Amino acid sequence: MPSSIFINQLYRPPSSSSPETLPSPNTGVRAFHQSLPGYKPSPLVSVPAIAARQGIRWCLVKDETERLGLPAFKILGASWATYRALGERLGLRENGDVVSLQRLAEAAKAEGVVLFAATDGNHGRAVARMAGYLGVGARIYVPSLLDEEAISKIRGEGAEVVVYDGDYDQTVLATKVAAENHAEGKGVLISDTALTVDDETANWIVEGYQTMFDEMEEQVLEITGTRTITHVVTPVGVGSLTQAVVTHFQRTPRSPKPMVIAVEPKSAACLKASLEAGEMTSVKTEYTICTGMCCGTLSAIGWPMLKSGISAAVAVEDSDVDTATKNLQSCGINAGPCGAASLAALESLSSGEELALGPQSVVVLLCTEGRRGYEMRSNSQPEP
Structure with missing residues (x-):
């Protein structure tokens, strides 16, 4: 069985990229969201128990379990x-x-x-x-x-x-x-997925996620006293959120730039398969409790950026995600499977030089979904 962790050898540190080729942030996005009923920034939650267990300085969870009255960032x-x-x-x-x-x-x-x-x-x-x-x-x-x-x-x-x-x-x-x-x-x-590279609507989806990162930048400074983020762990799905993460950090002036670690369910790991193949590759999907990430093909507008902007791709088992949901819930974060996948990915990584995880690391986990019901199945269980 292929390794569940793929270190991207094509990864290009954002400091060596060309920010002038990226779209500038649209300042109207957050103002628009603020005009919608029930807007408030989603919390950034420090979880010292998880940080201690992982041997890192800070573990911060961007808690998107309630956003504008819905249980997800979407x-x-x-x-x-x-x-x-x-x-x-x-x-x-x-x-x-x-x-x-x-x-x-x-x-x-x-x-x-x-x-x-x-x-x-x-x-x-x-x-x-x-x-x-x-x-x-x-x-x-x-x-x-x-x-x-x-x-x-x-x-x-x-x-x-x-x-x-x-x-x-x-x-x-x-x-x-x-x-x-x-x-x-x-x-x-x-x-929220582009079939062609000129899909404007899918680009607007990506642009809309900027509000999450604008909030996060302010919250990291408030919690830690610095703007330092060393790692961001993000769920993938079709890759629109992951594209937004990479875009934000490539065009945001900071040094060093954080590594972006992507997580997918093993039964729908299209980004990991694409990185391994060196080209955008579709996979046949099977049941996963991470319902919102059960996607076999990446968004066409995301792949050109993800192929060199992702440090590593991690494929996780449903059983590990199930455990991660319980761990986050014990910390007061009402996560569902897609939201908890980021923690499952972090817990699968060991410290080392490749991903530079260690005592000084400041890790942000994107928890993208609130708690919901789901059914645990074995991979061999027939689909309904």
Whole structure:
């Protein structure tokens, strides 16, 4: 069996990259999020017990278990991408900026817009929440393996849910076709994965995650007294969040730059497979408790940056993620499997020169999802 940890030999330290080639941060993103109902920064939580166990100086958890009233970070990208996509679609711009959400809602309702999205759970629910804010329809496609709890919560946002007989990658393609063929071209696809490198909406998803990092920079300084971060551990899925992490740290002036460590479930490790192959590679996915990371193909816009911006990729077992959820919950962090995967990855790493983990390390774990029900299965257990 291949190693569960892949050290990326193509990794290029961000200090030697060319920041001028990266998009500048959009200062309007955080201001937009602050205008949404219930905005507040998600906590950055110091967990000294885990730091001591791992032999590092600081272990800090960016706790995204509650974000804008939803149990995951996804609303950051979905809200901004919806806002931008509809603004472009409806031609609503004033002085170069998209107009207010209220005026956008009025125009979208008058146009009869319906939002489309493919999801393993949290992204689709976030798009449905935005449809509710705007008063427009939402049609969310989900793969057949998605659990009933996640489906029920998406329906609870007022969206129509279409269960597609296929895996996540197949569902993404089906959703794109459905949006394009919707009545009189009124379907608007809000996808967090890009099928082509010129996908503007997927880029807006990535851009929307910047709010998380703006908050984190302020919080690290407040907690530790410095801006130092040596390692960031991030869940992958299709790679949009991971792309946002790499983008942020490559263009943020700091020295040294943190290493970015990616984590995926072993049953859906498309980034690790791509790094091992040296080219973007799809994998066949199997059941995992990390439902939101059960993705077999990376976003097309993410791979060019991830192939040289990731220090290491870690593939974790569901059993280790299950243990990590309990460990975080004992520290007061109400994590679900996708959120706890970052801790599972950290706990699988040993100190050493390759990843420079040691007594002076300041590690930030991105905990991207709140607690939810799930079913532990063995890999040999047949799919329903």
